[in-house]
Amino acid sequence: MIRIPELLVEKLRAATHVTVLTGAGVSAESGVPTFRGEHGLWKSHRPEDLATPLAFRRDPVLVQDWYRHRRALVQACAPNPGHQALARLETLVPHFTLVTQNVDSLHEQAGSAHVLHLHGSIAQSYCADCGKDADLDAGTSLPVFCLACGGLVRPGVVWFGENLPHDTLEQAENAAAQADVLLSIGTSGVVYPAAALPLIAREHGAFVAEINPERSAIAHQLHLWIGAPAGEALPALVTHLEADHA
Numbered sequence: 001m002i003r004i005p006e007l008l009v010e011k012l013r014a015a016t017h018v019t020v021l022t023g024a025g026v027s028a029e030s031g032v033p034t035f036r037g038e039h040g041l042w043k044s045h046r047p048e049d050l051a052t053p054l055a056f057r058r059d060p061v062l063v064q065d066w067y068r069h070r071r072a073l074v075q076a077c078a079p080n081p082g083h084q085a086l087a088r089l090e091t092l093v094p095h096f097t098l099v100t101q102n103v104d105s106l107h108e109q110a111g112s113a114h115v116l117h118l119h120g121s122i123a124q125s126y127c128a129d130c131g132k133d134a135d136l137d138a139g140t141s142l143p144v145f146c147l148a149c150g151g152l153v154r155p156g157v158v159w160f161g162e163n164l165p166h167d168t169l170e171q172a173e174n175a176a177a178q179a180d181v182l183l184s185i186g187t188s189g190v191v192y193p194a195a196a197l198p199l200i201a202r203e204h205g206a207f208v209a210e211i212n213p214e215r216s217a218i219a220h221q222l223h224l225w226i227g228a229p230a231g232e233a234l235p236a237l238v239t240h241l242e243a244d245h246a
């Protein structure tokens, strides 16, 4: 069993507002590949070929095909004990905000009631021209066109060079600023503005801890690092807190 520092447990027990930021590492134990690291997606694919508006205009078939594959992969995955522990944590804290960079819906599937999706959702898709909802999985031939206007259908994710959903980002920044404790879990801390949330929390006086087998790019600016997989550390942490509520 992972040893959870008593300091973190004490901070969580005393906290009124807890904010959690998750990244691809939280879904790694469900079988969803991360982006960076040895087996990360960006090792074998270039983001500028697949995850930018320019890449989509240049080669919509390649981009649609790649997202259809990733969509199918994600749909075949199930929440892991890390997702489940975060859903339990939500019920133990007076004010809890879960912010994710992940485009899967594994937090919701695990039972998390309110999730702020900073980078959209891979299950959704819409027309790049008219903006109406459209199905990227419609038919077998590529490219997939919008039935309403004939435009190209794109995945409902945020690409490099695009703005994050304004209201969602604002809510996430407010939750970071109000947090007594922020947990940054399974994120490499290199993609902004998400990576700024732990730093905003710290600036506003929160206790900020990271859970990640490797130190992220921002780990040195946080209070505590737990070097363990989320699927092991989070259940251990929540078990400590649940003992108080028993």
Ligand code: OAD
Pocket (backbone or CB within 6 Å): 022, 023, 024, 025, 026, 028, 029, 034, 035, 036, 037, 040, 047, 051, 101, 102, 119, 158, 159, 160, 185, 186, 187, 188, 189, 190, 191, 211, 212, 213, 214, 215, 216, 228, 229, 230, 231
């Ligand atoms: P990354 O792939 O950059 O980082 C994943 C992090 O998870 C790494 O720091 C790993 O050490 C860590 N990790 C791996 N297994 C873990 C486990 N079992 N438990 C906990 N941590 C683990 O993923 P993100 O930081 O989420 O953006 O990437 C941020 C954004 O970059 C993504 O949302 C995506 C990507 O390009 C867009 O597509 C816009």
